[in-house]
Amino acid sequence: MSEVALFLAHAVALEAEAAERYDELADAMEVHNNRHVAAMFRKQAHYSRLHLAEVMETAKDIALPKLKPWDYQWRTPEGPESAPVERTHYLMTPYHCVHMALQNERRGHQYYADMARTATDPEVRRLADEFAAEEAGHVALLEQMALSVKEPEPDWDQDLDPPVVSD
């Protein structure tokens, strides 16, 4: 298995897992009628899929290995751009959503920057450098967006009647 194919398999999984997680979070927010945040997560899923399509285009002439979920060599417990499930809340606000996406993109950038520095194959280093630059662009965009969202009150998650599962 070539190092380039392995690297691209990771890049595909990184974006696919991020998109899937954002969709799950959007679904969850819709169930709890937090429509604004749901729409924001849905948009993030869309962007992740656009990036996935770009990676797939780069990899179109390369046979990618089929890895088991636990065979991916991330530096984080999950794919670097997958939002940590437990960091969400049904009352979360656009502020939290943007900052969560920002953290995810920063981890993605860090992953590619590390690969660009440490990979032994020069083609992997070149691709990783290119992907890191793209991720840096996403980080910059989200940092801009973060300036425009209002920080919520400290008691934003207080609910006198917390949810109960209902059929």
Added chain:
Amino acid sequence: MTVQLDLSAQDFKSDVKPIWCPGCGDYAVLSALTRALAELNRRPEEIALISGIGCSSRIPAYTNVYGFHGVHGRALPIAAGVKLARPDLTVIVAGGDGDGLSIGGNHFLHACRRNVDMTYLVMDNEVYGMTKGQASPTTSPDWCNSKLTPEGTGIAPVEPVRLALAAGANFIARGFAGNSAEVARLIVEGVNHPGFSFIQILSPCVTYRPEERDWRQMVHPTDQQTPSQTVAEAMRHLADDDGFTTGILFAGSRRPFMPDRATKASIADIERKFAS
């Protein structure tokens, strides 16, 4: 020759959207489970997923394998019945710490010792979430955020993996929902290991136990290169367990329970016996 089915995790998800609270670790367990099912190379109709009652016990609805959302605490006997009647099926049981270790605690002990070939996933959030946050059997004694136990329960919690080992489970593992790929691996290993496999999955309830978000910083992989294969060795390791060690903690070699299925008497024979 084994045919590679090439199914994906998506092939094992149903169209029903989960109604768990956003942030619930059970989302990641569902993701881990469907990824594991895709790796098992079995068709959805060759798998049965049995659950009890509680937030996590809703999981069969979110998959498209055969499912049975059973009675509170009674998932294990139902699952044992399914496996004994249909040994060709892969049987997975799922539920929470309250369902499995309190209401179903007695069934848990006997499922461990009976050692029927099935895999039990306990999504442990140390709280009854569906009923709005009461102390469960795995809640620490000083947790006092429930109106029912404002000064804590004052009772030592059940320690699921030690209990499973003492009761005779043949495979014991612990995972953290925040590492769904690792949980998928544990599920695959558990299903492939003969006998009763018990997997405790630390699954934060961010609504009633928001402090469980910190579990991500508290979990750590086992330092064992290979899982303990004897009860004595596993006991020694678990004696120092802080409750956050993840990985395969025990892989025994007991023969799974499977009664002789050969027909020994007809219904008429049995009726004659009763009549005599």
